[in-house]
Amino acid sequence: MTAVPALAVEDLSVEFRTRSGIVKVLDHVGFSVDKGETVALVGESGSGKSVTAFAVMGILDPAGKVTSGRALFGGADLLALSERDLAEQRGRELSMIFQNPRTALNPIRKVGQQIADVLVRHGGATRSDAPRAAVEMLKRVRIPDPERRVEAYPFELSGGMCQRIMIAIALACRPALLIADEPTTGLDVTTQAVIMDLIGELAHESGMATIFITHDLALAAEYCDRIVVMHAGHVVEAAPARELFAHPRHPYSAKLLAATPGETVSLAELASIPGGLPDLRRPDLPACRYSGRCERRIDDCTKPLPHRVVDERHVVSCWNPL
Amino acid sequence: MTALLDIAELAKRFDVGNKRLLHAVDEVTFTIGRGETVGLVGESGCGKSTLVRLINRLLDPTSGSIRLAGTELADMRARAFAGNPNRARIQMVFQDAGDSLNPRYTAADAIADPIRRLKKMSGAALKSRVEALADMTGLPRELLTRFPHQLSGGQKARVGIARAIAVEPELLILDEPTAALDVSVQVVILKLLQQLKHELGMSYLFVSHDLNVVRLLCDRVLVMYLGKIVESGPAAELFADPKHPYTRALISAIPQADPDKRVGRLRLGGEPRSPIDPDPTVCRFYGRCPRGEPRCSAEMPVLRTVAPARQAACHFA
Ligand SMILES: Nc1ncnc2c1ncn2[C@@H]1O[C@H](COP(=O)(O)OP(=O)(O)OP(=O)(O)O)[C@@H](O)[C@H]1O
Ligand SMILES: Nc1ncnc2c1ncn2[C@@H]1O[C@H](COP(=O)(O)OP(=O)(O)OP(=O)(O)O)[C@@H](O)[C@H]1O
Ligand code: SF4
Ligand code: SF4
Ligand SMILES: [Mg+2]
Ligand SMILES: [Mg+2]
Numbered sequence: 001m002t003a004v005p006a007l008a009v010e011d012l013s014v015e016f017r018t019r020s021g022i023v024k025v026l027d028h029v030g031f032s033v034d035k036g037e038t039v040a041l042v043g044e045s046g047s048g049k050s051v052t053a054f055a056v057m058g059i060l061d062p063a064g065k066v067t068s069g070r071a072l073f074g075g076a077d078l079l080a081l082s083e084r085d086l087a088e089q090r091g092r093e094l095s096m097i098f099q100n101p102r103t104a105l106n107p108i109r110k111v112g113q114q115i116a117d118v119l120v121r122h123g124g125a126t127r128s129d130a131p132r133a134a135v136e137m138l139k140r141v142r143i144p145d146p147e148r149r150v151e152a153y154p155f156e157l158s159g160g161m162c163q164r165i166m167i168a169i170a171l172a173c174r175p176a177l178l179i180a181d182e183p184t185t186g187l188d189v190t191t192q193a194v195i196m197d198l199i200g201e202l203a204h205e206s207g208m209a210t211i212f213i214t215h216d217l218a219l220a221a222e223y224c225d226r227i228v229v230m231h232a233g234h235v236v237e238a239a240p241a242r243e244l245f246a247h248p249r250h251p252y253s254a255k256l257l258a259a260t261p262g263e264t265v266s267l268a269e270l271a272s273i274p275g276g277l278p279d280l281r282r283p284d285l286p287a288c289r290y291s292g293r294c295e296r297r298i299d300d301c302t303k304p305l306p307h308r309v310v311d312e313r314h315v316v317s318c319w320n321p322l
Numbered sequence: 323m324t325a326l327l328d329i330a331e332l333a334k335r336f337d338v339g340n341k342r343l344l345h346a347v348d349e350v351t352f353t354i355g356r357g358e359t360v361g362l363v364g365e366s367g368c369g370k371s372t373l374v375r376l377i378n379r380l381l382d383p384t385s386g387s388i389r390l391a392g393t394e395l396a397d398m399r400a401r402a403f404a405g406n407p408n409r410a411r412i413q414m415v416f417q418d419a420g421d422s423l424n425p426r427y428t429a430a431d432a433i434a435d436p437i438r439r440l441k442k443m444s445g446a447a448l449k450s451r452v453e454a455l456a457d458m459t460g461l462p463r464e465l466l467t468r469f470p471h472q473l474s475g476g477q478k479a480r481v482g483i484a485r486a487i488a489v490e491p492e493l494l495i496l497d498e499p500t501a502a503l504d505v506s507v508q509v510v511i512l513k514l515l516q517q518l519k520h521e522l523g524m525s526y527l528f529v530s531h532d533l534n535v536v537r538l539l540c541d542r543v544l545v546m547y548l549g550k551i552v553e554s555g556p557a558a559e560l561f562a563d564p565k566h567p568y569t570r571a572l573i574s575a576i577p578q579a580d581p582d583k584r585v586g587r588l589r590l591g592g593e594p595r596s597p598i599d600p601d602p603t604v605c606r607f608y609g610r611c612p613r614g615e616p617r618c619s620a621e622m623p624v625l626r627t628v629a630p631a632r633q634a635a636c637h638f639a
Contacts, residue, residue: 018472020464044504045476061471099475099502103421144367144548145596148338156336159417159498160366160531182475185501186417188531189575190590191366215476215504216532221579245579259505261534262579267516270538272509276462 005032005072006209007056007177012069012079014048014055014233021281025051026233027289028068033177036203038210040220040241042256043230046277049213050099052230053179055079056211057096058086073177092122095175097166097183099213104166105154111165112138112150115172122173137168142194160186167195171202178202178210184219196223217260221245226313229253232277232289234305239314249310249321251296288318296320324391325353326525327377327493332386332396334372344598346372348549349386351625354493357519359526361536361557363572364546367597370529371417373546374495377527378414379403390493410440413491415482415499417529422482423470429456429481430466433488440489455484460510475502483511487518495527500535512539533576537561545569548597548606551625553639555632565634567611588612605636613638 014026026048033039041049054060056071056078071078074093078086090096098104106114115137116130125133131150138146141164154162163186170178178199184192200223202208214220220227221241229237229250237250248254255273264270275293278285286292288301300319308316334347347369354360362370375381377388379400388396390408403409413436416422423432433452437443443451456463461480470478479502486494494515500508512535518524530536536543536557543560545553545568553566564570574588592610600606605618617637625635 018468020467044506045502046474047504050474100421139593142594144594145598148342148596148598152338156338158367158371164366182502186366186498186531188363188365188572189533189577190571192531192577193575193589215502215508216577217505218577218579222577222584242579242581256505259509261505261508261532261538264534264538267509267512267538270509270512272460272513273506276460279462279464 006035006037006074006207007211008032008070008072009052009056010070010072012052012055012071013067014051014060015065015067016061017063017065018281023280024233024285025064025280026055029230029233029235031228031235031238033209033211035176035207035209037226038199038203038212038224040224040227041211041213041230042215042217042220042227044256044273044277045215046232047230048233049230050181053096053181053211053213057090057094057179058083059096092173093176095170095173095178097163097170097178097180099181105162107154109153110150111152111154111157115150115165115169118169119172124173133172134168137172138165140198141165141168142191160188160191163187164191164195167198171198174202174206175208176206178208179213180210181213182215183212185215192219199223217245217257218262229256233280234289234317236290236318237314237316239310239316243314247322249308249314249316250290250318251294251320251322252290254322296322324356325389326356326358326391327354327527328387328389329353329377330387330389332373332376332388333384334369334376334381335384338598342598345549345600346597347376347383348600350546350549350551352544352551352554354525354527356492356525357523358542359515359519359528359540361540361543362527362529362546363531363533363536363543365548365568365572365594366531368546369549369597370546371497374414374497374527374529378412378495410436410489411491412493412495413486413489414495415486415497417497417501423478425470428467428469429461429473429477432470432481433466433484436485437488451488452484455488458487458514459484460507476504476507479503480507480511490522491524493525493527495529497529498531499528500530500532508535515539533561533573545572548595548600550606550635551633552607552635553633554625555629559632565628565632565639566607566636567613568607569634571612607636 010030012029016023112134115134119125119130135146143149224241227241227244231252237253287304291301298320305317330351332350335343338344376383382400459480540557543557547568553569571588571590578584590610608618623635623637625633628634628639
């Protein structure tokens with residue numbers, strides 16, 4: 001592992017304009033990913049995981065605005081790059097797998113051609129080699145009968161197959177940084193294992209750094225090196241995967257774990273996290289955005305959040321951690 | 323208990339050109355009782371969504387029968403079914419929550435739409451019904467005025483669920499409803515489904531890749547592999563003692579946070595067989611099956627009873 005991370009997100013804040021006011025979706029988000037490392041981004045729905053990914057990729061919705069921060073990647077700040085330079089890096093160095101695979105594929109182009117297009121565009125293969133390379137990619141993501149299935153249109157494939165096509169496209173050019181937004185939600189666990197192993201191989205062989213957005217904490221613990229927990233646009237805890245599972249420090253991380261169905265014997269044993277995310281349009285958002293739901297709240301909690309270092313690789317933003 | 327849904331030898335074959343047929347759903351037979359929750363699991367691409375789209379009559383079957391409380395639905399064309407009174411009795415939550423929502427409808431409109439069409443409700447009554455549904459599914463009311471592109475993936479999934487339960491169907495088909503949900507909302511939704519089952523006697527066909535969730539929610543489980551049901555049985559027994567080699571591989575691949583629990587993992591090697599014109603005399607799992615014997619490539623195993631209430635399609639189960 002190198003000293004300089006592949007990607008360092010610092011102080012990232014993003015707002016959205018909506019009809020009913022400004023929504024402060026990300027607030028001073030920071031984390032880093034080393035070369036060859038896979039970092040999971042977890043947290044409730046709406047906590048800002050996808051928006052973080054979009055901001056780094058430079059593809060925020062037009063209503064969104066980056067109000068502070070940097071995303072350092074290979075010496076450059078991605079947030080400061082021109083649209084053209086960024087487009088250049090996207091696809092070659094940076095690759096993203098979107099949360100909604102079917103809409104990200106071109107519906108009227110055969111999937112084999114779509115993979116070939118990407119390979120040719122980014123110099124991964126010549127026009128004449130590309131069709132064979134596309135078959136090879138389908139094989140790697142375990143699509144049966146790849147020679148024939150390259151001829152399929154997206155609507156002829158299952159949801160999980162489209163997801164695997166997107167993964168194949170994203171990995172085709174061996175990116176230096178992969179952002180995968182819930183890439184395996186539509187996959188059964190045996191196919192998921194194949195994909196996770198594939199990502200692991202690329203990380204190992206070519207030092208690909210991966211941001212892996214997921215709701216599945218057991219998956220994150222098994223396949224990711226570190227876990228970054230987000231809540232309402234804040235990073236609340238970051239730790240090595242196993243450590244976070246064994247000893248969560250932020251009250252929210254602990255609640256997330258308690259809501260995960262693992263060995264539990266009945267639904268009654270699982271507890272949802274009481275309350276919801278605060279309304280992010282509020283002008284008077286509390287310093288700790290979890291405080292409205294927290295059982296461990298103390299007087300200090302109204303002060304700006306601390307950045308507590310449990311150990312070198314484990315940090316938590318909380319005044320009264322577990 | 324008479325079956326609410328009775329599926330017999332249902333098949334869907336897609337024409338993929340050059341006279342070749344893709345066997346997406348192959349002679350599938352099963353029932354769902356009133357108030358029963360049946361889980362449907364299996365490999366990506368094995369035919370789960372095709373099967374549920376046949377049942378929900380969005381696709382026309384190639385052959386076979388689909389009976390809802392005794393009424394045959396298979397002969398009715400998919401298009402004609404939209405105006406049929408049975409329409410309100412089966413509702414579905416789609417796999418891609420985002421795609422299935424109309425981009426020009428706000429969350430409130432999307433939820434109100436089936437109530438307006440199928441229950442002829444309007445005005446203040448409709449509005450309060452929509453709000454009640456939002457509360458039930460844990461969707462903050464302030465999000466009701468938003469359009470799909472302004473909602474996160476999990477928020478859209480909740481709109482899809484609220485919409486489907488709005489007309490209180492007898493059979494609710496859920497195609498990976500919790501895939502986009504975080505664990506906390508998932509708990510809310512799962513408990514809601516269980517509550518609706520007790521209160522309204524709703525039946526569910528629950529398609530999911532999350533085996534831990536299936537184990538907790540479902541009474542019975544169907545395991546599919548390449549168009550065929552390869553195993554079925556009561557959830558607890560099936561998970562504790564899987565009979566089919568594919569089911570065994572599936573259960574052993576459930577992600578484990580605890581490294582000690584990962585020992586003895588089965589990783590499937592080999593190439594999956596093609597669903598296009600599959601050989602009728604070869605077991606669909608042959609080639610990847612850790613057992614695979616000569617008989618497996620000479621004779622297709624049929625789904626047979628291997629223990630009380632348990633069926634498996636393997637020569638050696
Ligand atoms: N274009 C937009 N306009 C207004 N709000 C938006 C917009 N896009 C996203 N948001 C809001 O930003 C917040 C974060 O959304 P994001 O998609 O990042 O969530 P997420 O963590 O990826 O959730 P999920 O797990 O459900 O995908 C949500 O509350 C969402 O409603
Ligand atoms: N319209 C179509 N034309 C041709 N083939 C199709 C069509 N729709 C589905 N298929 C094929 O039928 C098979 C079953 O697909 P289906 O979507 O039912 O799978 P699934 O079990 O739901 O998978 P997933 O878990 O990935 O969603 C796949 O091989 C798919 O490519
Ligand atoms: S800072 Fe205080 S309110 Fe916030 S999570 Fe920690 S203990 Fe709870
Ligand atoms: S019939 Fe043979 S190939 Fe098929 S599942 Fe059984 S042992 Fe495996
Ligand atoms: Mg998201
Ligand atoms: Mg499907």
